[in-house]
Amino acid sequence: MTDKVKELLSKCLQAKDMAHCPYSQFPVGAAILTEDGAIITGCNVENASYGLTVCAERTAIQRAVAEGHKKFKAIAVTCDIKDNFVGPCGACRQVLMEFGSNWIVYLTKPDGSYKETSLSELLPLAFSSEHLAKDG
Secondary structure, rough: OHHHHHHHHHHHHHHOOEEOOOOOOOOOOEEEEEEEOOOOEEEEEEEEEHHEEOOHHHHHHHHHHHOOOOOOOEEEEOOOOOOHHHHHHHHHHHHOOOOOOOOOEEEOOOOOOEEEHHHHHHHHOOOOOHHHHOOO
């Protein structure tokens, strides 16, 4: 494991501790590695109007875009589940797909162990901006 991946996993775990999840009690952390080597974190932020809740992965991507990043290499996600690797929800997978399908995804347990996969594996046959191209 490279130092950058170690840092990504560590920041992902730290981000989970910042989650605002008074309703679900299900903290989630995410950390995105940009193409230029920056790491941007996010956590889930719940709302009493449940539909307004924002997942950790979407918080991280929105922060990254707001900071000028639009090309990404990897994302690490974590929650408190210890027995299984847990991936992003379907909505988050679709939002990540907006920025390409070739991401490495690190599904991370609370103890720091992880499973490496890819966004294209997590969201096969995905809808993307390519589907919006108009034929001449």
